[in-house]
Amino acid sequence: MRVSGKVIIVTGAASGMGKAMAELFAAEGAHVVVSDIHYAGAQEVAEAITKNGGTAIAIETNVAEEGAVRQLIDETLSTYGKLDILVNNAGIMDGMEGVEDVTDERWERVFSVNTTGVMRLMRLVLPIFRAQGNGIILNNISIGGLNGARAGAAYTASKHAVVGLTKNTAYLYANEGIRCNGIAPGAVETNIGQSMTNINDFGMGRTMLGMGLNPRTAKPEEIAKLALFLVSEESSFVNGAIVVADGGWSAY
DSSP, X not given: OTTTTOEEEEETTTSHHHHHHHHHHHHTTOEEEEEESXXXXXXXXXXXXXXXXXXXXXXXXXXXXXXXXXXXXXXXHHHHSOOOEEEEOOOOOOOOOOTTTOOHHHHHHHHIIIIIHHHHHHHHHHHHHHXXXXXXXXXXXXXXXXXXXSSOHHHHXXXXXXXXXXXHHHHHTGGXXXXXXXXEEOSBSOSGGGGOOSOOHHHHHHHHTTGGGOOOOBOHHHHHHHHHHHHSGGGTTOOSOEEEESTTGGGO
């Protein structure tokens, strides 16, 4: 029970990696807040966890809306009385556009979810963590946050920004019992592709060149195991790290 009694928020937890994380955290003794914009899916995950003997609640959250993320924190505290760990997993793709073709609308939408939503949640939990003298933040960054050939300009820039946010937060609050790390998964079997619209032929053609180098696609459960390590005390000396989990894709 590596996170026994811990209260953990997981955003984007109705499916994919977030779902796998929520299920594994609950199996390891955590009280999980299953947060997602798709409330029905979040409810299904929370109910399944409860049926399997775990503890979970579902909260509908659009991380792009400041009021919604405040409500997420408030409901978590009113339900469990505390918060120990925040996992920023929610994210959307762009349409593979290069900077020449990206619109302001696409740019702002991707950043509102992938970057600003992450920042706002971190901003809200930091006072809580500082007051209690401990806390853990884990950001799902994606290999797109470390490389330039895995997505379009908006997604790539949004995830690179979270790398900087993660490292800055880890350094600034390292003396206060707070850790902040990131994971950078490669290709994983999730439904994030459903967020892609009006795909850009040029950008897709260029990014697809690297797909032939990808050894394989991961199961969400494989990424969840890494997340569990990083939110548990087993990783107590890991802070400000971006851990790549891509099966060797970026090792060429």
